[in-house]
Amino acid sequence: MASNFESSIQRGCDFIHDFSCSPCEENGFNTEAHHYCTQCTKYYCQNCVSKHNGLYQKHAVLGRKDVNKWEAAPGVVDDLERCGKHPAEALKLVCGDHDRLCCHVCVAVDHRQCSKIHPIPDVAKGIQRNIEFQQIPKKIAELEKQFGLMKEARIKNTTSLKKTRTAISDEIKTIRKTINEILDKIEKATLQDLDGMIAKLENNIKKDIETCDKKTIELQNMIAAFQTKAKSSESKSYIAYRKSQDMMSQANDQLRGISVIACYNVTFQANNLIEELLFAVKTFGTNEEQTVMTKQREDPLSDSNHVFSVAEYKEYNVKMSDDKGECDILGVCELPSGEFVIVDYDKCKVKLLDKEYRVLDHCDVPGEPWDVCHIHGNEVAVCVVSGTKDKRGLHFINAMKGKFVNTRKLSFTHECIAAAHHGGQLYISSWNALYVYTMSGQKVKMLYKDMSGGLTVEKCAISNDGKTIYITNYDAHQLITLDNNGNKLALLTDPDMKHPTGVHVTPAGHVFVCCCGSDTVLQVEKDGKKKLATLARKEDGLHAPGDLFISSRSSSLIVVGEKDTLLVVKLI
Structure with missing residues (x-):
């Protein structure tokens, strides 16, 4: 207009x-x-x-x-x-x-x-005789039905969460009877934490229900369009067919995104040493958010034992018009909306990419960024490793409507070269050690340390249940697997694993590693003891890869490195 x-x-x-x-x-x-x-x-x-x-x-x-x-x-x-x-x-x-x-x-x-x-x-021409065109109303109706079933499941989930809240509250009160009045404040803090978590999960369910309602209406409207307009001419039929395909693709993406989580749940783990540690603890225990994953048929990402192969490789240019020199992308993560965040080490930039890997926005950081990790919602944390002491640390950024907004920063007494977020805690790598911090920046513990020399602790990834941690040892050419107490479970070396940099683990437990020295991307057994496949090499478009991330939305590995392009590896 x-x-x-x-x-x-x-x-x-x-x-x-x-x-x-x-x-x-x-x-x-x-x-x-x-x-x-x-x-x-x-x-x-x-x-x-x-x-x-x-x-x-x-x-x-x-x-x-x-x-x-x-x-x-x-x-x-x-x-x-x-x-x-x-x-x-x-x-x-x-x-x-x-x-x-x-x-x-x-x-x-x-x-x-x-x-x-x-x-x-x-x-x-001939679209109305096309079998796919004729099946569109049936497919839309099936999608509508699935959204209806998903809504019913989420409503039941709300009831179960309320029962869970009641059960945990009762357990808290039972523990409360064994100690004195000083625990009143601890009880209040624990219940507030629990209620906040339940409210968060209920809000997630509410959003899922709203999505189901919205997509149901859209699908109903499209069926109506088929019945009243689509068959009046071939042009309208073709347009209806194309629009329906796009709508169904979007609906399937949204449905797949919702259905990955079959059920939200919360568990409570009592602190058995609470009487001895009364003055040292702040809550009765830990409320742990749990999601029961739905196994997707014919989706290799849901099969924890699946060994992947490659369908295709595609490169996408992420260089901006004002970028001078070649990009050096060392970190990548995906937002729930399907957008991607990458960090350019040489340019001291954080870039926001859309679903088709086009640059939407960028912001500068006060030093060279080494890594980026997703926190929650549209919030990410960027590790800045250079500059003055007050500029180094973990910078939190929100992606709001396609734009970046800086929010806060955490500083540490040690280097912060890489970060991961799991269960409300931050895992911070510092060249030769891995630390655990609260979201407010309070140190919980040093989980692992290796002072053998060089870059021994670069990037890390945590399994979905929080029990397994994977670390890349750059200079020793190793992938190290730990339990959540820091005990070493496995140590993997391989001719294709030279100077490993990025590591990523999917919710189902698939482990992927990219290696700067050998220009490779590997799939590793989830126990960290064996290489399963080499999925990409230099001839496929890799050049000193620095990080990788697998998108469940597209079943693709996104690999970044010392190049103006990122490599998208479509997996099957």
Whole structure:
């Protein structure tokens, strides 16, 4: 619409108008419209409106000052055919290069370099006989049913959480009877912690229910569109088919994201030494958030014993126009929204990427960033290793509506080169030791230390149950596996494991390691004792990889390193 973008966009010697004169267009001329007739449902330029007004003096003609009403006028653009990006325009073209439905403005703005632009009627021929098109209503109905079932499960989950809260509260009160009144404050703190956790989980369930309701309505609307509009013409059928595919893809992504967690739960572990340690503890015990994972059929990420192979490798450029020199990406993580955060060591930048790995935003940090980890929601923590003492440490950043917002910072008495978050605690690597901290920056313990020389503790990853910790020993070419008390369970070396840098573990327990010295990405057995597969090498696009992350949304490994591109490894 005119309120959203200029009324015309130049492409060579042609102009694309947000509204073109209908009579001129029929005669092969490209003229901008300044009037709209609500009865004729046509647009008119200054010359043509004079002729129209002479013939139809009683017709209601709207000028440019009422342009907002043009789009709302009946019959202007059918909702099914309306361009989602430019609502005033109808979808009339298909870009074969990007596999996208387009209006004329889309082509002028976003696809002017594309070579495969086809009219919809040409590609829509025979669509109504297409088996996939005929099955769309059935597939939508099935998705609607699944969202309904998911909503019912989440409602039941709310009830079980309330029962859990009651059970834990009773246990707390039983313990309370054995000690004196000094525990009143501890009881209050524990219950507040529990209620906060339950409220958080209930809020997650509420969001899941709202998503189910929203997608159900969208799917119902699409079924209605099929019944009332889609079969009236091949073009509309094709548009309905394409829009339905996109909708189902998005719905499946959202459903998959929700269904990964079958049930939220909370457990309570009493502190058996509470009477002896009465003045040293702050709560009766630890409320631990638990999620029961749903095993996905035909999803290799849900099978803890699956050994992956590669379907394809793709590179995506993440260099910004003002970046000088080659990028050196040392850290990557994914947000719940599907966006990615990467840190560029050489540029002292943190970059936000969309689902298609395009840079949305960036912010500078006051030193060289070595790692980034996801905390919760849209919050990440970035490890800054250089600069003055007051600038080094862990910087917390929120990604708000595609923009970065710096929130707070933690400082330590030791280096902070890498971080991981699990169970409300921070795991901080410092070249040769791994520490555990609270989210407020209070040191809990030093979990592991190796003073044999060099970079012995680089990055770490924690298993979903919190019982296993994986550490990369860069200079000894090792992957070290620990239990949650810091005891060494395994030590892995391999010819393909030279200078290991990043390590990542999935909720199901798959372990992946990238190695800077050998330019490789490995899958390792979850007990840390054996290499299962080498998934990528230098010839596949790796160059000194620094970190990796597996996206459950796309079943892909995202690998970053000393290169302007990141490598996306599609796994099967």
